[in-house]
Amino acid sequence: MTHVSIKSLTKTWPGAAKPSLDRLSLEIPSGELTALLGPSGCGKTTTMKMIAGLLVPTAGDVTFDGRSILKDKPEDRGVVMVFQNYLLFPYMSVADNIGFGLKMRKVPKAEIAARVADMLALVKLPDLGRRRPSELSGGQQQRVALARALIVRPKVLLLDEPLSNLDAHLRFEMRDLIRSLQRELGITTIFVTHDQEEAVVLADRVALILDGSLRQYDKADVFYKRPADEAVARFFGGHNFVPGRSEGGVFHSGLGALNLPEDARAGPGKLTFRPESVKIGAANENTVTARLIDRIYLGTQTRLRLVAGDVDIEAVLSPDLVEGLEIGADVPICLPRQSLWVLE
């Protein structure tokens, strides 16, 4: 169990005008699974490599349980990184790959064999120890890479885009495997991804990094309900941003006066709400009449484009709820109070 603190971690490449990672600070509680989320090139892989000791930071510090690890060599940190393309050693069998870390630690051969067998069972590949990595499927290779990392019982496990190379049906299987192994072994785990869905399904907490700096660090659902700013909301698929003014728990805008939740900020700002939270039909409060402009059928849901006054609204609903609606018709919609949020 290791508590990881990242303090003002900064990386500026020689010759670069601005840092590729700018004063990132994060507290990662012991035993939690944390996602570093952001578009490619936002500095998340750089962060991971600095924790692993594969890159030297320009400034800042990383501590494990209060002790700085930046001066430790990569092999002495107790950090294992699993790369996106798995990097199984092609000249070794699967069993030798998994046992590699123990062999480097001079663990006796018999013990290595026993622990490798345990690991193979744990990642559900019991009979594949003698195979070569090239004979395995992508999902199997990832399990081997995971087993190879976990066998050395790292203090901190780093995963680089752990689900992105997998087919859709394998992703959930691997997600469950990573979650259960991580819970069982209680290893503090950090993974990076550019895919908000991957971050949400896998992580306890998500740190969103945009343009090299931390924008929001919260439990996954908070990013949907209470985004920190418009860029965060947009990254998580937000479409509805209505300029106006918040006063006395009411938001005044092109949509009229809408009641806000108690914790909404006051003053001028932008009203936002999830496309999924829009409801069809009038209610006791926050009802708006909007004209249906377009509808896109997406199989399990239907996406609607509406206009109320001069405000564009996007809504996502279950297809059977919007069956009778015709394009061009005026539709009463409700924006539930608890789904509203005011941004700066």
Added chain:
Amino acid sequence: MGPDPFAMRAFRILTGVLLIVWLVLPLVPLAIWSFARGWRFPDLLPQEWSLKAWSYALSDTSGVVDSLGLTIGISLGVTVLSILVGVPAGRALGLYQFRGKQAVELMILAPTIVPGIAVALGIHSVFIALGLTNTIPGVMLVHLVPTLPYMVLVMAGIFANFDPSYEAQARSLGAGPVQTFWYITLPAILPGIIVGGMFAFLVSWSQYILTLLIGGGRVVTLPLLLFNFAASGRNDITGAIGMIYILPGLLILLVTARHLSGQNGAVGGFGRL
């Protein structure tokens, strides 16, 4: 569609025949000479056979055995030095981008373009000042001039196909720098070291001018000895020494012929020669 198997087969037989015509046939008269007592025009074969040339060549008085030992020692030493210099240099050229990289590549290739004697004369005056002329270490150092281009280019080709992330992965799993090299890097680059090392050995083995100039006649390797006997008109002894001289090349060719197909990454670097 892959290549036509019949055409491939025909091509392979053709290259095999050409290899024999060019490499083996010229050696046949040499081999016959080494067992001949006298062989005069226009006879197809010698009038008399004898093992005299061989017994002389292998005796103490001819100096062939000593020279063979010396030549093997020098060539092995040059091979080791070439690997020690060529592996890091090939890594730098194959893996990293840096300012002046093309200039460095050109300088490494230069000895294969500039005539050896010109290089050797320049080095000679430097080696006199350093006291390296007429010494075995001096000869070994000057042999590096023609061997390094091969070694470096082979290793650059190998490293261009090597992903250094494997080393990072090994470090992350707890391997130190030495362990990482031994278990991860070395297996990946070993084909290049073997091919480049054999080239270095053969190039050093066949040096004549450089050995003569820097060794000053004191360091008598097999090619020098061979040349002495050839110049003195002893065709039978020349033939015997010549047979001994081509032995390592033949052995290496037999061992590696299968791997020198051009599909091998180690040979890919030669595309740049």
